[in-house]
Amino acid sequence: MAASKSKINGLTASQTKDIKKVLAGKREELRRSISHRKNRDAGVDPSEIIEELEQAATGQHQDVQLRILDKEVKLLREVERALKKFEKKVFGLCEGTLEPIGFARLKARPWARYSVTHKEELERLQREQSTLRPGR
Numbered sequence: 001m002a003a004s005k006s007k008i009n010g011l012t013a014s015q016t017k018d019i020k021k022v023l024a025g026k027r028e029e030l031r032r033s034i035s036h037r038k039n040r041d042a043g044v045d046p047s048e049i050i051e052e053l054e055q056a057a058t059g060q061h062q063d064v065q066l067r068i069l070d071k072e073v074k075l076l077r078e079v080e081r082a083l084k085k086f087e088k089k090v091f092g093l094c095e096g097t098l099e100p101i102g103f104a105r106l107k108a109r110p111w112a113r114y115s116v117t118h119k120e121e122l123e124r125l126q127r128e129q130s131t132l133r134p135g136r
Contacts, residue, residue: 009092010100016091019110023083026110030076037069078111094118 006012011019085091094101094115101115114122
């Protein structure tokens with residue numbers, strides 16, 4: 001009985017503390033990376049590059065960097081969303097079912113919004129809908 005009382009949303013206090021620490025670290029890592037990419041890429045002016053091949057390579061590099069930056073910004077939003085859940089006392093609960101997500105999943109992906117079962121169901125429904133759309 002004591003073990004069940006010490007769990008909140010399926011997690012022990014120690015597990016909750018560990019995940020919150022990982023999320024806070026990831027948030028800082030992403031913030032530094034995003035800032036670094038923005039500052040570094042702002043210094044490149046393609047008009048100053050003379051040769052066409054160098055311009056093409058620089059353009060490709062900038063495209064890749066923008067895609068990476070976009071992914072990092074999206075992940076930062078997910079991490080910040082997860083951290084806000086601690087304040088609301090709903091961290092660790094599936095947004096679809098309100099059931100505990102499970103420590104193993106949260107340890108692997110601390111910003112997870114859904115339990116494995118619910119996420120699989122959402123993906124299955126999405127696949128079904130995409131096969132039903134005309135033009136596919």
